[in-house]
Amino acid sequence: MYAQRQLPYAPTPYIPRSALSATISLDEEVKLSTTVAERDLYDSLAEIYSIIITLDALEKAYLKDSIPESEYTETCSRLLKQYKSNLADETVAKAFGDLDTFKREWDMECPRATERLRVGLPATVEHPSHKPATQGSDADATLVVAATENFITLLDAIKIGLVEKDTLHPLLVDIIQAVNKVTDTDFDNKGKIVQWLITLNAMRAAERLPDDQARELQFDMEQAYHGFKATLKRE
Structure with a gap:
């Protein structure tokens, strides 16, 4: 008798259909989570x-x-x-x-x-592509007052130590939106507002600015405020 020839691979075991259907249900939803x-x-x-x-x-x-x-x-x-x-x-x-x-x-x-x-x-806030509805000597005084108040609110927050991201970021957003309603002029240090928004955007909500950064932010925003007021005088 010849010796039984060994198969080059492991044969697939036979599984009765009844056993297979008992373990696999094609109608069962696959769950990615268990809790x-x-x-x-x-x-x-x-x-x-x-x-x-x-x-x-x-x-x-x-x-x-x-x-x-x-x-x-x-x-x-x-x-x-x-x-x-x-x-x-x-x-x-x-x-x-x-x-x-x-x-x-x-x-x-x-x-x-x-x-x-x-x-x-x-992008429309970062780089407004249209002129505001009112500008120059005919600028709506209400919009100018609103922008001024936003600058003052931010500077006051920094002075009293409210330098968390979740406090400063909304205030800076209010400023950039307010000044864009008044003028589309790229006044001195306006770009600093956007730069600080990017810096704060990368921080965690409760994260605070270190003292040196807080002083730098205050200085930049004071300069931006002066630039904004100077633009109004020129227009």
Whole structure:
């Protein structure tokens, strides 16, 4: 008798159909999470992914003049707010890491969204492309007063030590929006407002500016305020 020839591979064992159907159900939903906390985390990360993709498409549409400025500004502001709101949760922020890491992990190519998230402002606020409705000697005094009050509020906050990101960032947003309503002139140190917005945007909500940075911010904003007032006198 010939010796039994050994097969070059392990044969697949026979599994009765009844046993297979007892262990696998094609109708059963595959669960990515086993707890409510895990599900909430995955939902938040999925929402962040969606926000980044949507924001990139929005930026492309704006650059192509395919969307009105007012609609772009409203939509972009809402997306930025949703992005920050999701990352305000410590668990989500820890799983997210940072934007570059998240993009690498999910193989995302979104350069326009990346820049917008870095700045933290709609392009229409960062670089207004239209002249305000009122300007020069006919400028609405109410808008000028509002911009002035915003500068003073920010400077007062710095002087009394309210230098957390979640305090300063909204005040700076109010300033840049207010001055853009008064004038589209690139007055002295106006760019500093945007630069500080970018700096604060990269910080955690409760993070404070060190004393030296707080003094630098105060100096820059005082100079920007003087530049704003000087522009009003020239126009």
